[in-house]
Amino acid sequence: MGKGNSFATFLIIGPTCFFLGILFSSFPYDYNVLWTTPPDREHYFKVLEDHIKFLYASPPIITRILHIAIGTGLIGFITKLYKASEANMLFDGASLVLYMAGITVYLTNIVKGFRVVTAGIYGAVEGLPIEDGTENDYVSREDTLRVFAASNTILALVLVGVLTLQAGQWYALRKEEAEIEGFAKQAEEKKKAGKKNK
Template identity: 65%
Template sequence: MDPGKVSLFKTYDKPKGQGGSGSFATFMIIGPVCFFLGILFSSFPYDYPLLWTSVETPAAYYDQLETHLKFIHASPPIIPRILHIVVSVGFCGFFIKLFKPSEANLLFDGASLVLYVIGVVVYITNIVKGLRIVTMGLYNKVGDELGVEGIGREDSLKVLAASNTILALVLVGVLVLQAGQWYAERKEADEIAKIDAEHESKVAAKKDKNAAVTRSASKKRQ
């Protein structure tokens, strides 16, 4: 039985450079990912005192952080629009690479797309929601409505900082998978080149042997 018919997804043999790690679609993925990592890195100095140090965070710092987050959430509409356009560029890159995918595309780009979607979900459910809570000051409100203890101001800011860290790790995972695809394709190309070189050397040796036999036969006839 043909293994290609057993596979859940039909794969294709793509020409070199089409849909691979060196294609333009790959840069459409890596560019937005690096863009978002840069944004998250700029937020790291604000998140560090909340998560990455054992020193007690002063109460005044929460006021400064809250002011900073409110300023970000009150950005002009053009800022989130640019952000959403960059997100869309990343999705377009994935869809281009996964159109008539090869086995490498299914493995590396499929997993990268899953991580990318997880990152978008974290952004929508945690970061955007957290910014709205900070702006409106709705700490503990959900818990009060349900009759349980809600998340206070400090914990809400820590959750927002942790969400930034989770998103950064997810995006780094996308870069690792894309680098893995590049390495796998490079090793495959090296192996193919080695096999082709061995085949050409065998063909050349066979031609030389045949030529030698022909020359010896002609000398005997003379």
Template identity: 70%
Template sequence: MAKTFPFATFMIIGPTCFFLGILFSSFPYDYNILWSTPADREAYFVILENHLRFLHASPPLISRILHIVIGTGLLGFTLKLYKPSEANMLFDGASLVLYMCGITVYIANIVKGLRVVTAGTYGQAELVQGETVAGSGGTKDAEAAIVDDFIGREDSLRVLAASNTILALVLVGVLVLQAGQWYAQRKEDAEIEAMDKAQLEKKNKAKEGKKTR
């Protein structure tokens, strides 16, 4: 197994833990949406909506920092996968796949969900964006029927909360793979050290045997 780059590993683990921290801060909101059944469920939906609108209305600097951190993780994978060994392809390759899955969930579900919650266009995002429905004939009744087919407010918030949970599991998988690579590297180094020590002892014994003759 080739030696891993400690700094490149730090560039992967740092952003991953950073994102997990962000997701953990949202867990109190998501928990009451996905798994708990509080007495006033509607109040939790309102609290979650206000929280999401506040996040989406953050200054541009916040999103830029977030994207820089994402790019830092990708740079770390690039450094570790430059001229990769078989072990790098196994651990870092799988970690990169999970990392890209997390980015996909972020772009496809979380960013889109934040926009929908801010606009309040539950169940009609496609119509708001100006897309037409084939065969609707432009009638209001047909558009209303199509709108009913889209997920509503409660389901949209649940999808967003579930996306946060999925993203957290994906990022934990990245950390597990990086820890597995570190453990495998330590085991290999220990085995090599033991083999070198055994060979050195054999050489010393051979030298001592020659001296006694």
């Protein structure tokens, strides 16, 4: 792996770990909403709701840093895939697909969740009729918060997949380099043995 390729890998792994850190810090909020049923469950929904509202109201610099980190990862992929070998295409191509899936989850579920929760536009549990007489099909407050928490978990799994593929690529390249060195040594030994026989 060349120096340029190593730097491009760093551009991918750095932002991926950064996003995993953000998601890990959100895990205490998501845990009681998704995986447990405590008696005071409403309290945990309120805590997650307040957390989402607080994050959405954060200064614009926070969003800019997040988007710069996303862009840095994409630059890393473009750099690695430019004139890539077949092995790079396999590992980096699959990593890029996962990374783009993560961006899609972020844009469609998480950003939308931020807006819905902050605005407080939830579907009525009773299913109030709308003007044309159809049922209100908006998602309820609890379901919206569960979808938000589940999206964080899905995004974390996708990012772990990116790291796994990058680690797999590193291992495959090291293995290939070791095999090439082994073949070179064998060829050299045969050459030396051939000279001795002469």
